[in-house]
Amino acid sequence: MLTCLCDAFFGEVGIAAVRMLEHVGCTVEFNNAQTCCGQPPYNAGDWDSARKIADHAKRVFAGSDAPIVCASASCTAMLREGYALLYPGEPHVQAYELSEFLLTKMNVTEWPLLDPAPKVAFHRSCHGRGIHLGDSAERLLQMAGVQLIEFGATDQCCGFGGAFSVTHPKVSGEIGMEKLNRIRESGATEIVSGDMGCLMHLGGLIEKQNLMLRTRHYAELLAEAIPAKEAKLATPAG
Amino acid sequence: MPRPPVEAFARKLAQSTTDSVRRATTGASNARVATLDRTFKDPGSARHHAAAIKDYVLDHLGELLQQLEANCTSHGIRVHWAVDSASANEIIVGICRSAAPDGAIVAKAKSMATEEIHLNHHLEAAGFTPVETDLGEFIVQIDHDTPSHIVAPIIHKNRFDIAKSFEREKLGPYTEVPEELAMQARGHLRESFKSATIGVSGVNFAVAETGRLVIVENEGNNRLSTTAPRIHIAVMGIEKVLPREADLPLFLRLIAGSATGQRATTYMHGVLAPRRSDEPDGPDEVHLVLLDNGRSAVLHGDYREILRCIRCGACQNTCPVYRQTSGHAYGHVYSGPIGAVLAPALEGITAMGHLAKSSSLCGACEEVCPVQIPIPRMLLQLRDEAFRAGVARDSAPWSVYAFGATHPSTWRAGLKMLPLAEATPVPHPLKSGWGEFRELPHRRGRHFRAWWADRP
Numbered sequence: 001m002l003t004c005l006c007d008a009f010f011g012e013v014g015i016a017a018v019r020m021l022e023h024v025g026c027t028v029e030f031n032n033a034q035t036c037c038g039q040p041p042y043n044a045g046d047w048d049s050a051r052k053i054a055d056h057a058k059r060v061f062a063g064s065d066a067p068i069v070c071a072s073a074s075c076t077a078m079l080r081e082g083y084a085l086l087y088p089g090e091p092h093v094q095a096y097e098l099s100e101f102l103l104t105k106m107n108v109t110e111w112p113l114l115d116p117a118p119k120v121a122f123h124r125s126c127h128g129r130g131i132h133l134g135d136s137a138e139r140l141l142q143m144a145g146v147q148l149i150e151f152g153a154t155d156q157c158c159g160f161g162g163a164f165s166v167t168h169p170k171v172s173g174e175i176g177m178e179k180l181n182r183i184r185e186s187g188a189t190e191i192v193s194g195d196m197g198c199l200m201h202l203g204g205l206i207e208k209q210n211l212m213l214r215t216r217h218y219a220e221l222l223a224e225a226i227p228a229k230e231a232k233l234a235t236p237a238g
Numbered sequence: 239m240p241r242p243p244v245e246a247f248a249r250k251l252a253q254s255t256t257d258s259v260r261r262a263t264t265g266a267s268n269a270r271v272a273t274l275d276r277t278f279k280d281p282g283s284a285r286h287h288a289a290a291i292k293d294y295v296l297d298h299l300g301e302l303l304q305q306l307e308a309n310c311t312s313h314g315i316r317v318h319w320a321v322d323s324a325s326a327n328e329i330i331v332g333i334c335r336s337a338a339p340d341g342a343i344v345a346k347a348k349s350m351a352t353e354e355i356h357l358n359h360h361l362e363a364a365g366f367t368p369v370e371t372d373l374g375e376f377i378v379q380i381d382h383d384t385p386s387h388i389v390a391p392i393i394h395k396n397r398f399d400i401a402k403s404f405e406r407e408k409l410g411p412y413t414e415v416p417e418e419l420a421m422q423a424r425g426h427l428r429e430s431f432k433s434a435t436i437g438v439s440g441v442n443f444a445v446a447e448t449g450r451l452v453i454v455e456n457e458g459n460n461r462l463s464t465t466a467p468r469i470h471i472a473v474m475g476i477e478k479v480l481p482r483e484a485d486l487p488l489f490l491r492l493i494a495g496s497a498t499g500q501r502a503t504t505y506m507h508g509v510l511a512p513r514r515s516d517e518p519d520g521p522d523e524v525h526l527v528l529l530d531n532g533r534s535a536v537l538h539g540d541y542r543e544i545l546r547c548i549r550c551g552a553c554q555n556t557c558p559v560y561r562q563t564s565g566h567a568y569g570h571v572y573s574g575p576i577g578a579v580l581a582p583a584l585e586g587i588t589a590m591g592h593l594a595k596s597s598s599l600c601g602a603c604e605e606v607c608p609v610q611i612p613i614p615r616m617l618l619q620l621r622d623e624a625f626r627a628g629v630a631r632d633s634a635p636w637s638v639y640a641f642g643a644t645h646p647s648t649w650r651a652g653l654k655m656l657p658l659a660e661a662t663p664v665p666h667p668l669k670s671g672w673g674e675f676r677e678l679p680h681r682r683g684r685h686f687r688a689w690w691a692d693r694p
Binding site: 002004005006007008009010011012014015018030032033034035036038040041042043044045046047049050052053055056082085126127129130155156157159160161162163164165166167168169170171172173174175176178200201203204205207208 | 241242244245248249256260558559561562563594595596597598599600601602605614615618619621622623624625626631632634636637639640642643644646649650653656671672674675676677678679680681682683684685686687688689690691
């Protein structure tokens with residue numbers, strides 16, 4: 001699943017995820033009828049609207065036996081845990097976060113090295129905590145030679161929380177700034193994470209404050225490590 | 239649209255308060271992890287075990303409470319059942335009146351149950367003089383404040399605030415040294431213990447098997463409050479009962495580690511009976527007030543697991559929202575993640591349902607909870623319930639969003655128009671709410687759907 005944020009703003013993340021999956025031998029399907037997982041109204045408490053969207057998503061994905069992979073712990077958590085609350089008693093949806101899928105389903109143990117090896121601060125998204133991702137994305141990054149800079153609060157919330165960031169902008173922004181300050185103190189200049197929600201929030205704060213930090217999804221880094229020849233097969237010109 | 243109370247409170251909070259709260263909560267969170275790692279080979283399975291015991295308690299609550307009552311009664315502890323806070327206050331004031339018809343000093347140990355029923359207010363109205371004997375609660379009392387944390391009631395204050403309060407109350411020469419401040423309070427409180435007729439405490443655990451009331455603390459004031467006065471009244475929420483003595487070691491370690499990062503609290507009292515005829519010290523009467531106050535109703539609903547709570551405050555310490563706002567932002571005795579569920583569960587969705595929205599749903603609370611309460615799941619269910627009840631709805635047109643998200647061509651067309659929306663000068667909540675502290679996101683690089691369609 002592409003996820004709505006990658007659909008709207010961060011298409012490169014979706015492209016990178018496809019390249020990573022193809023690199024390990026997967027055939028990727030993308031149904032152009034997919035939209036959103038339903039999490040925004042679900043978190044807002046409008047479960048009738050959330051169910052309408054979830055029904056649509058379930059119909060879209062029912063057309064294939066392939067497991068659902070998202071480059072987002074947030075959407076994965078919605079498909080797996082959120083739908084379980086929206087539809088009590090129904091079997092859980094088979095959805096995987098990208099790094100989780102690569103490590104546990106594709107048994108990835110090595111990744112092409114990035115040269116030069118980037119040094120980054122890794123932010124663990126809270127939905128990763130919710131679906132027990134642990135350090136799966138960090139492990140992939142380390143396979144590619146990425147150096148992770150310790151800053152002591154990798155799993156501290158970025159403050160986003162969806163609509164929370166709009167209804168509680170001050171609290172949400174302060175939580176994000178606390179995280180950014182810790183990262184800046186560590187000397188890191190790049191923040192890498194597995195959820196574009198977090199990175200959109202942190203990125204918005206960074207831009208407003210003119211901080212010398214950039215944000216990237218880990219898939220963007222890891223796709224960069226895939227050799228160009230192979231990449232050419234997967235990437236059209238332009 | 240008015241700002242949610244937690245956000246509104248955060249906006250007027252002094253930076254020094256935020257700093258105090260952040261420092262104390264971060265320190266407590268770090269100590270918690272370090273201690274639990276040293277105490278248990280596998281803290282996760284200890285928490286799982288504790289949750290299972292608590293679920294057993296909730297499944298057998300009626301019979302365990304009857305067993306507790308029978309065992310307490312057999313040792314001479316008088317047991318009272320209070321269906322709500324009014325009846326609890328009536329019972330407690332009644333005991334005080336029969337012990338001291340002309341009023342008396344009531345030495346109070348720290349207790350969230352008595353905060354929940356606003357006991358001090360009722361004691362004062364009935365002509366009694368409650369004196370908070372826990373240092374933090376004492377400061378809350380002299381400042382006419384309210385506790386902002388279930389374990390650390392003055393987490394929102396620093397020693398300079400306290401120094402000024404003590405000077406105002408003429409407790410001794412002005413000092414900012416914490417130890418000297420503590421000694422001043424100690425000297426003052428000693429007199430209250432000597433003259434108090436009645437002592438009131440909470441209960442951390444009550445063992446059904448034996449009828450033992452267990453209270454943990456660090457200052458020793460609880461021991462004085464429960465042994466020096468002639469009457470001891472213990473107030474406990476009905477969910478605090480444990481089946482067996484053998485369950486205590488696990489819970490005593492978990493509460494000490496989770497609350498204050500200690501391997502054991504400085505004091506642990508077991509109250510089994512009033513003073514026997516051959517004993518020199520202790521109260522002549524011990525009363526146990528079992529407080530329901532909405533708990534039975536919670537037991538049979540979606541928020542049942544919230545009754546596992548042992549009031550350690552670990553969820554408050556780890557919560558990023560609590561850290562930025564302090565407990566007062568929540569407008570309830572119970573604040574932070576536990577309060578965001580417990581307050582609406584006990585007092586109804588209309589009064590307190592808005593608190594479920596004051597969370598980023600980060601899940602840190604569930605991760606640290608010593609009894610594995612699924613707080614994020616309950617916050618989501620509360621949001622659903624609140625939405626259906628028309629409480630704290632945001633202004634987002636979710637039905638319109640749902641229409642777009644179920645009509646793919648509309649969805650795709652809408653996404654193409656996003657840059658236009660960004661450029662429109664029309665104000666909307668997304669722009670004002672989001673844009674006050676952050677820039678709006680910009681499209682970065684290629685569009686996925688176009689890339690996918692163009693693949694060879």
